[in-house]
Amino acid sequence: MTTRVWMGAVQPEWKVTVTGAPTDAREDNPPLDAADEAALVAACLAGRKEAFDVIVERHRRHVYQLCYRFVGNHEDASDLAQDVFVRAYRGLRSFKGQSSLGTWLYRIGVNVCLNKVGSKTPKAEPIGDNAAGHFEHPADALVRRERAAEVRAAIARLPKKQRATLILRVYHELPHEQIAGILGSSVGAVKANFFHALNNLKKLLRHA
Template identity: 40%
Template sequence: MGIDRAFETLIRKYQKEIYYFVLRIVGNEEDAKDIAQMAFVNAFRSLGRFKRQSKFKTWLYKIALNLCRNHLKKSRFQQTDELDPAMATDDDPSRSIIDKEKRLELHRAIKELPEKQRLTVVLRTYKDLSYADVSRILGCSEGAAKANFHFALQKLKKKLGKVYGLQKS
């Protein structure tokens, strides 16, 4: 019973965070709920294999990411151009900085990034994870995570600069 209670505590601690991470990847609330729940089920079933070489949070994100990838491959999900209202919550750091229209453009631009760059931006910016944690979740070196973030920011600046007339085409 002790492990069940401890795991319930972990679920309460990370449930919202994992849900919003999954939602940013799959773009659908129902799928995000299912995938987030499955991430916790898989983590519970695999607790014996958790080697503590990384933080539990990092391990859980990796499980969730793998489930997202499987879901996207299986469903060949096409993201819509609409910003899901659930994504624009107080957990969204861009909310207080830019208005809804600019947030929408930012989300569209992020969706257009290559997968590893997009995931690096989501993990670093929205989930405030370290490069070390990002590298463990994505299965790349810390240097590659830094490079992905750097190149993603360059692409976003170029794309959003054109959208708002801040730089020449």
């Protein structure tokens, strides 16, 4: 029994570790880099563990960013992203192709994150450098970061479904239909949750 490790390029580096038997190298195995989702899943289930490398490569950034939006710091986001991919690897046989692989991974990610964070307030940590790429006065930077911390804290106080809907809609710009598939809700419920999430967020920030 060997341990396979996938390295992520998202800063800071993180890795996903799962356990499985090594894949025998065979010349008749077709390359996987250009394979579609169905082919990758089939190859992985047939014993080609490197097929999951490709799945991780294609989806690691979105999964990591989803986790970061829930916890607000790189260390916890890295741990959660690992958990998402390990669960996906172990539960790959349950993927029936009724949704895209990305939607399925988002669903696992939301469940993992909500179970982890509960109602805790995320730690304040920037996801990257100043997006504008220009000099920012220290006082302005402090105000911006404090406001960002207030927003994260307010989002963390939203009910779980509202929090997940807001993160998927605002930060990941997913359509209502895809969010409904991720959360196992109707499109109408997603729209209602998003509406209530925005209203509740405004109230929380007003009193922050």
